[in-house]
Amino acid sequence: MKKRFATLLAMAVAVSALVAPGAASASTTEAVADTGGMTLTLGVLGAPLNVSVTLDEIGHITEVAVDDPAFSEDRADEHKVRFTNEDDTTRIEVKAKKDKLKAEVKAADLSAIVGSHLWTGKLFGSDTDSTVAFDVIENGSGYPELVDVKVTSLFPADATSAVGAIENKLEDDEAESEVKITFTWNGYKMTLKIEAEMEFEDDDDDDDANVKLKVELKGKDEQKLREQVLADLVGPHTWDGRLCDGTALAVNYTVSDSGDVTVDSVDGVDADAYELKTKTHGFEIKFDDSKAKVKVELKQKDDGLWELKVKSKTTEKCDNGHDDDDDDDGDDGDDDDDDDKDKKDKDKKHDDDDDDDDDDDDD
Numbered sequence: 001m002k003k004r005f006a007t008l009l010a011m012a013v014a015v016s017a018l019v020a021p022g023a024a025s026a027s028t029t030e031a032v033a034d035t036g037g038m039t040l041t042l043g044v045l046g047a048p049l050n051v052s053v054t055l056d057e058i059g060h061i062t063e064v065a066v067d068d069p070a071f072s073e074d075r076a077d078e079h080k081v082r083f084t085n086e087d088d089t090t091r092i093e094v095k096a097k098k099d100k101l102k103a104e105v106k107a108a109d110l111s112a113i114v115g116s117h118l119w120t121g122k123l124f125g126s127d128t129d130s131t132v133a134f135d136v137i138e139n140g141s142g143y144p145e146l147v148d149v150k151v152t153s154l155f156p157a158d159a160t161s162a163v164g165a166i167e168n169k170l171e172d173d174e175a176e177s178e179v180k181i182t183f184t185w186n187g188y189k190m191t192l193k194i195e196a197e198m199e200f201e202d203d204d205d206d207d208d209a210n211v212k213l214k215v216e217l218k219g220k221d222e223q224k225l226r227e228q229v230l231a232d233l234v235g236p237h238t239w240d241g242r243l244c245d246g247t248a249l250a251v252n253y254t255v256s257d258s259g260d261v262t263v264d265s266v267d268g269v270d271a272d273a274y275e276l277k278t279k280t281h282g283f284e285i286k287f288d289d290s291k292a293k294v295k296v297e298l299k300q301k302d303d304g305l306w307e308l309k310v311k312s313k314t315t316e317k318c319d320n321g322h323d324d325d326d327d328d329d330g331d332d333g334d335d336d337d338d339d340d341k342d343k344k345d346k347d348k349k350h351d352d353d354d355d356d357d358d359d360d361d362d363d
Helices: 031-035 336-342 344-350
Strands: 037-044 049-055 061-066 071-076 080-085 090-097 100-107 115-121 130-138 144-153 160-163 167-170 174-185 188-199 211-219 222-228 235-242 248-255 261-267 274-279 282-287 293-300 306-313
Touching: 031 049, 031 100, 031 211, 037 100, 037 211, 049 090, 049 100, 061 071, 061 080, 061 090, 115 211, 130 174, 130 188, 144 160, 144 174, 144 188, 188 222, 235 293, 235 306, 248 282, 248 293, 261 274, 261 282
Parallel strands: none
Antiparallel strands: 037 049, 037 115, 049 061, 071 080, 080 090, 090 100, 100 211, 115 130, 130 144, 160 174, 167 174, 174 188, 188 211, 222 306, 235 248, 248 261, 274 282, 282 293, 293 306
C-alpha cells in the first residue's frame, strides 16, 4: 500500500543509543524520547493500517507514516501530526510532548476502532521492540470495550510488566473502557494507557467524531532503586542525559561503602556551564542555558536498607514553550490539551507513576 510521510525536519536527526545501565547503575533512559517512536497497528475489519512514528533524540516528531492512501496529512509540527481520510470521517493524531507519546483515532462510527490491535515500541533503551496486543469489541449495549489485553513481548529481558484491570464506565454523555499497563526495569517505570470511548451524539454538536481510541506511553527521566543493600550500590555510577540542542551529557559519581556520594566528573559541557550543589549523600546539577538538571539522593531507611533516587529533567523539558496546540486552521475543537484537562482528576486518581513522587524528594 502507498505510504504517506510527514517529514518535519529538513534533515532527520539520528537517534543515539545509550549504553544500558547495569543492575545498580543510575543512567537515565531519557524516557519517551529514547524510545525513538512507536507503531500502532490497527486491525480494523476490512481496512487494517499501520501508524508509525519516529522521534529524534530529544523527543520531537520527525516522521509519521500512515499506510493507507485514503489518509492525507493536514497538520504537522514537531509536537503534533494529524491525518484525515478522504470523506472526513476519521482522523489519526499523533502527539509527542513532555513525557508522553500518544496516538489517537477519532471517528464517526464504532467500526473504525473495533478489531485486534497491536502497539509496538522500544522501552528502557532496548534495541528490541516490546509489544502489547489488545482487542476493541462492541459490547451488548453497543459501546466499545477493551478485551484480551496482554504483553506479547517485553525487552530488556529482565523488565517486568503488569496489566491492570480493565475499567468500564458509563456516564450520562460517554461510555469508556480503559486499561493501564505498567512496565518496570532497574528502578525505572513507564505506563501505557489504552482508552476506547464513545460520546453520545448531541444534535447541537457539529463534530461527527464521537468515537475515540487512544494509546499513550508515559515515562519520566527518573530512577528509583528501593530496598537495596548498600554493598550493591557501592562503586562508580554514570548518569546520561542531553541538553535540548542534543548535546550528550554524562555525570560520573561514586557511592562509598559508608554511603557517601561524590561527583567524579561532568562530561559534555565546560566546567563553567553548570552549577553543582553537593551533599554527603547526594548532589544536584543544573546546566546553564538549558532546562536540564539531575538530582541524586541516597538514603538509609528505617529497616536498614538503602534507596537511591536519580531524578532528572532532560529531553522531556525541551521546547515546552511550544504549548499552543490550537489548530492553525481553527477547525479542531477537540484538541488533545482539552482532553488532558478534562481528565485531570481521573488521571490523578489512576496514575500511580504521578503519585509516586515522595515529599522528601525536594529540599
